[in-house]
Amino acid sequence: MNNTKITVKNLDLMIGKHHILKDINTSIPEKKITVIMGPSGCGKTTLLKSFNRLTDLYPEVRLNGQIMIDGKDVLHTREDITKIRKKMGLLAQRPYPLPMNIYNNIAYGLRISGRKRKVWLSKRVEFYLKQVSLWEEVKDRLKEPAARLSIGQQQRLCLARGLAVEPEIILADEPTSSLDPISSQAIEEKFIELKQRYSIVLVTHILRQAKRIADHVIFMYLGRIVEQGPAEEIFNNPKKEITMSYLKGKFY
Template sequence: MKSKIDIKNLNLFIGKQQILKNVNVQIPENKITIILGPSGCGKTTLLKSLNRLTDLYEDVKVSGEIIIDNEDILHSSQDVTAIRKKMGLLAQRPYPLPMSIYKNVAYGIRISESENKKTIPQRVEHHLKQVNLWDEVKDRLNSPASRLSIGQQQRLCLARGLAVNPEIILADEPTSALDPISSQAIEEKFIELKEQYTVVMVTHILRQARRIADYVIFMYLGEVVECGTAEEFFTNPKEEKTKAYIKGAFN
């Protein structure tokens, strides 16, 4: 199993509070890795430190290394916008940008790749097809993205992330605001996407993790309790806390 992201001794403080405690995990390439754990355990913070959105927090202190493609992205010499472009982000709720459906997908391409303006329409179409949204929106590409249903918006946000050709997809409980059918659409999409991308997804829904995970990182109170392949994690957990969590003791 080739690892895509290598997290070493990651510690993160906000003020005096330690949110992440000495996290050491490897995230495999072209697999779906699920970060699992009860709320407030640091899952989202771990996810957001991967594309340095944690920079936005006030009084944040990070130490350790996050190595992606042989480079430590936490190193101050790194270009943050380039790091972020490598990763598409899907949030808990869809947040379409305040512009049209078309412009939402084109946004990332327009600001970061000034050379090939002519190919933008084709790329927008390609990425909307990639998330199975094209047929639903092709006649109203110029209408505001906010008029789409929540499920459609979430797929649009995925297309927006994919449009800048990322290598990694980060998802923070991406189905928590969606109805079961839209959730299923996202889950199926992820399984398809892992052929080309490395998917890292935060969830607290055990069943969802069972359905789609290849690899699981289980966190509790800022620490990684256990990590390993999904099969091993669910059938043969080693730690007591993991066993309790799988049985539903924390929920």
């Protein structure tokens, strides 16, 4: 039986007077790829960002309900938020390399958690760049600004930087939407490989991508979860009208 990594109970999110997420209840299985699907603006990204409380960054956001990670409620915990965030690697819609060189982009997360030994850092940097198959491409230019890499390389760098802090969960927000097909494929393949060790939550509106890699699917519409379950079930016989028409590509 699957273990549950993240459980969300009665989650509501408001930005000012706008009700963005409405009564979200779901659970995300461990070491699987969970795909959150739905048309643009339905709250997928917001849900993802509330998992590691990036919503704290915006003072006008109000959250109600519970988000349990490994049984601990992250919204009402006294634990240091940075520790909770370190459990979750984030991959954004577009790569946002930090304004520093390639090496430091990976080493940054390690340094801020207090690891300073150079030899150890170099080894880790190499290890994680190899993990995302970037090492061969960048090993001679580690001191160059990360912004000089191609978009596809940058996205893999961002993945490596996230893995370097040894998370348990990967939160990916349409990670391939700005990439070319080959780079997208590289990321998808990486995810399938990574789910051995990580629980992956992937937001996407690319239906084919969802079908290729999803184990578990959450379908959202207008801030609510319409339907959720194992991927085969949702794709083969959806129960709700809305899910069915979305899967047939009737609306966007």
